[in-house]
Amino acid sequence: MIVSEQYLKELLHKHYNMEKLSSIEKILGYEDQNFLIQDAEGKKLIAKVTTDLLDPYFLEAQLKAMAHLRKKDKNIRIQNVLANSDGGAYTVLEVDGNILYLRVLSYLDGTFMGDLKDCPSEVIDSLGTTLANMDLYLKDFSHPAAYRFTEWDLAQVMTCRDYLQKIKDHEKRTMVDYFLLQYEMEVMPLQHQLRKAVIHNDANDYNVLVKDGQVSGIIDFGDMVESQLINNIAIACTYVMFKKQDPLSAAQTLLKSYHRIYPLTETELSVLYYLIAARLCKSVTTSALQRSKSENVHHFISEKDAWTLLYQWIKINPLYAQNQFNLCCGYATVLGHEERDLALKTERKQVVGTNLSISYQKNLKITRGALQYLYDDKGDTYIDCVNNVSHVGHCHPVVVKTMQKQLVKLNTNTRYLHDSLVTYAKMLTATLPPKLNVCYFCNSGSEANDLAIRISRHFTKQKDVIVLDHAYHGTSTVAMELSPYKFDSKGGSGQQPYIHKGMNPDLYRGHYRYGDEHAGEKYAEDIADIIKQLSDKGTGIAAFICETLLGVGGQIPLPDGYLKAVYSHVRAAGGLCIADEVQVGFGRVGEKFWGFELQGVEPDIVVLGKPIGNGHPLAAVVLTEEIAAAFNNGLEYFNTYGGNPVSMETGIAVMNVISEEELQQRALETGNYLIEGLKKLMEKHVIIGDVRGKGLFVGAELVRNRETLEPAVPEIDVVVEQMRDRGFLISTDGPFHNVLKIKPPMVFNIENAASFLTNLDEVLGGL
Template identity: 70%
Template sequence: MILSENYIKELICKYYNLDVSAEQTTGYEDQNFLLHDKQGNRFICKVNAGLPHSFFLDAQLKVMQHLSGTPVGGVIQQVIYNTAGDALTTILENGEQLYIRVLSYLGGTCIGDLLFPQPEIFDSLGATLGQMDKQLAGFIHPAAYRFTEWDLANVLNSRENLKHIRDHEKRTMVSYFLLQYEMEVVPVLSSLRKAVIHNDANDYNVLVNDNRVTGIIDFGDMVESYLINNVAVACTYAMFRQFDPLVIAVQLVKSYHEEYPLKQEELSVLYYLIAARLCKSVTTSAMQRSKSDNKHHFISEMQAWMLLYQLIKINPLMAADRFYQCCGYGSAFQTDDDYAGLKQERSRYIGANLSISYKKPLKIVRGALQYLYDDQGNTYIDCVNNVSHAGHCHPSVVMAMQRQLAKLNTNTRYLHDSLIEYGKMITSTLPSKLKVCYFTNSGSEANDLAIRISRFFTGQKDVIVLDHAYHGTSTVAMELSPYKFDGPGGAGQQSYIHKGMNPDLYRGNYRYDDENAGKKYAESIASTIDSLAEKGTGIAAFICETLLGVGGQIPLPEGYLKEVYQLVRNAGGLCIADEVQVGFGRVGEKFWGFELQDVEPDIVVLGKPIGNGHPLAAVVVTEEIAKAFNNGMEYFNTYGGNPVSMETGIAVMRVIQEEKLQQRALETGNYLLEKLKDLMKRHKIIGDVRGKGLFVGVELIKDRNTLSPAVPEINEIVEQMKDRGFLISTDGPLHNVLKIKPPMLFNIENAISFVSHLDEVLTGYY
């Protein structure tokens, strides 16, 4: 029922004996009216229609009455009683129950209406909330013990509305934070204090004047819940539109704590509770948008999204440390800054030939999509971990693993639906002749198996690889990898392994300006095959990454694989595409790297991104090859193809498809390559920028004529970028190529920031 201003005026006169004018104002669930009497006094009239009972309205009035005589009474609306002395007026109008409340008017401006809220406001807000919660510590009302979707204790119900968020990136971020609430907050809820709380100190429920709080209004979301939730809600809205939102949250928390001390365990989850409130806000807005165009439902939506993007860049440990210290607790960080003790223990129990990245090692303790957090509160944009293809701790992948691990994990000697389902998913993306899957635990193991299969199928042992290639760390994979066997401690080239020329268009024999470079590089393979034929030796296989990784982040010359594959097949060998670092949409234009060359391999090897960090890999072959390999010797892998791995792989594939990560790689990768090429025009140290999608290499040199590698300069640059919050590494035969292969959630904003910082770091080099 919509009530007119004239009708409200009549009701107020009849039941409150007040001669007023009435002006309708905005409201969420209530119909609100601003009243003016002839003496210049103002009141707020709130009307609810059709409620099944008035218990909760009574609770709101009781809490205001309870606070009216306390030190915070001046910032709480006073209850105006009707002529019968009642705080709540109930009337029946056209068969519908109306509930009327009249409250005093509080002066001031909503924080949300201030263009630039001053920091002092949040000192005042923290202190006021602390005082209010202190006064409410003993308040009890049965109606406050209720279910409300806006109680953060129920925030996981927001998952039901995730489907209404159409933007894939935003939906994933919200899902990530809800997962973190489940993992970090839910286990400690039993240790948190409970109380009746206001629960909605948002920027339109707090009034200020001269940087002081003059009013906290609207107890419509009041509930008995965890005390720290009240602080979290206030912090959330205080952080809106702030360049450094954590600074503002710390101010509010400090002032609150001075009035009503918070416990350390409450502060430990505050970061996640702030994120939870934002998740609740944006999922509700998305749901409401699907039903209504009421602007009141979306009043904070844009600011909530902006803050979520800011929040995910804040290391949760940094937030906890700031909250602890402002309240007088100890630091959340370790004191062993150089990790001397940890490194000593590592050297004692871990092989010394497992190296650690960076001069000052990082101890990474958490991952969040394209971000990594260390134990000192720093946040890094991960620009190199292509293993976490769908992003660190992607909620869909994590939950798929959790569900299956809680149900069953065993070997593949039993029937299991997900093994078949995943085999279908993988092969559906490949050429039709590639139909049979063998699952393993790593790319090394998969390459090992691929060579074993090719040797059995062809009856030959010799394999052709590319110079500087890397195919893994098993014994066979090491034999395939010049990067290893020609390097320090390497065993040297085996007689049955043959190196083809690295098809490098920047510093190789044939370069960018040679339109026939692909064919010319293929001639080195032809030469090897001819040489073997003269000795009466055939070949088992040619194996090649479809973009060269360790070889220098090099896209293959146009037509190269088409020429090579034909040569190999004519010689009776099999063509193996190593997609371990390349596949699953990373190159943007195509789903698989070999598609860029318009070829169809006989065997495809998959790894790294296939499980998003979970140990999973695969070999996919033709039916003909699989039939021949079924020679009586069983192929069995204890963990390869286990149910957890299969559900993980299925989840990763669904994320790639549903979140359109291939398109993300294309758009972001093209932008990144364009901007890096712009840098090359300004910085002579950049000799070449190359890649496809989010598989990018930047070759650094000292001189554009001699192409002498910029070493050790590149190592200094990597360290400086790390100090600025960007993790990259080096690669290439001369160790002078910046390797940039981030998780696929790496976005345009990340690319802009990365290029901007790299621009600054490169200034002064050559």
């Protein structure tokens, strides 16, 4: 029921003896109908009308809490409750079958904190003091109605998952889902250790009034609840951080003033980062839900600021935030230190093979991952520009929850029937050419390449395999034999007589270069020559294997027509064509789902690895029915955990995320932006000799001289280290280790790319 100003005037006259009112003005509210009233003497009051109140007893609880606070401190900055003519704190009316609840409160002068262009530190300090006093005074307050369920209680924030699909933007929805997962893992196990009390629960930017640089009032006890005390502080921290370049500093100011009056515990501070994120998640999911059923602008008043802060928040290392919270409250640091890392490295050398290298001169101890971000133990945040293994992002919530759900049910071998094995195989083969319709599952790309070669040798009755120079196909014995990158390197075992190296089809520094429209066919002739040489010796070939974009070989897209010509030569000689899609597949190249599609060919066998399980040990070999039938020769193929239920559910989740979040399109758009930006830097910095790639498979080759193509080493190592210091993790590849390798998780966005380009520009300019 909508209450008019005239009708309210009549009610106030009848029930509050207000005879002369100079004005009544309806003002915005979240749920109640609110009115600003003014009497003939200019005194202002607030009238609130509530309809369809589900729990009248809770209204009484709010008013009793306010009275309790007023009794503790008559100058406390909350509203007074005006009694009606019967002495009651509120008035209950029945009008046309509707029950109305009317109350009148004193008016608090001031500007809403949310309307300030920039909330100054003295206001934030004042809010911390005010809130601490309120919490301290409410410490001994209780009321049965406060022990209730409300979705705005941060202890109940997981209800947000019910509304996630209301957030239409994929990136935003995933970020919210990520933070809810972290809340589940980090906060919920500690809830029983957190102090509880009746709290205001909504010190948001439009419930806090400011005047003369101080908080003049906190209004609206409608979200009051018995909950964890730290939730109250988390909510206040959230809103003082709005519109801040350095949001963490604002939170520290509030915490410091709060802690002086009502000390917080270290355990409470340890979960504050995720509680702030939880409040933001609640705010944005509620806004998304309300869009479908409300036109009340008050429901969306903080939405833009909340999203902005969420994007800022995920870039802040949770350990760094916890450390800052600790320090401002007088507790010890929680950050790692060099001595601890030195001890860890010493222990690592004692128990782990020393030829397992550690990246970067200043080694990193990464403690957490968040989609495209990595956090270390020193409090630093890094944008991951190189870990293509985490294809859909580190700790992607959909993938993690799927793995957890299956892991608590069953994980066993494939000698038992399981639906997800068939489901995933169907999903996978549906993305491939129709003839590639049989799957074998294993645990790594190395194992998959090993199996692919074994199958090809069985099918052709030949042993010889052609690979490309500088290629890398894995760490098993057979995979190492396929990898010139390994067997030709220091300590390598050397080339086996049945392995043959084809020319690396490099259009930048190879025999045939950019501008030669027939370069693909010319490079393919090198493979034909190898086949002929073998044929002249009476030897056939089992297979030709290559990545469909060359990774370790230098981040090289294959020349147009190359695979079409090569596959023709190989098949004419009775060999099989194997596409290594371990680093390339699943939409990374943007234009197509698989790298071989860029070449307009259909392999006989496709090998899948790294991205298939988002870092979970899962890989696959997909082949034709004919080849699979020949391999089924009576000798069983069995892989204990290849195709296990957890792996299959993980693979399904990854495929669903790629599709539902349109990550192939993201790779195309972000990749195009990144490559174009790198080409502009190439015009400015002569050290960049070549930029190449497709989608989010990108390389930039650094040279000292564009004519001689002398590799820019060690200059490239300086670039990598300085970019690391600026928060960007990249690596090098190529035969001369002079190619910047850029293959980030698929959630890497244009903002990340723009920041990367800006910093790379500055680093190159300083060489």
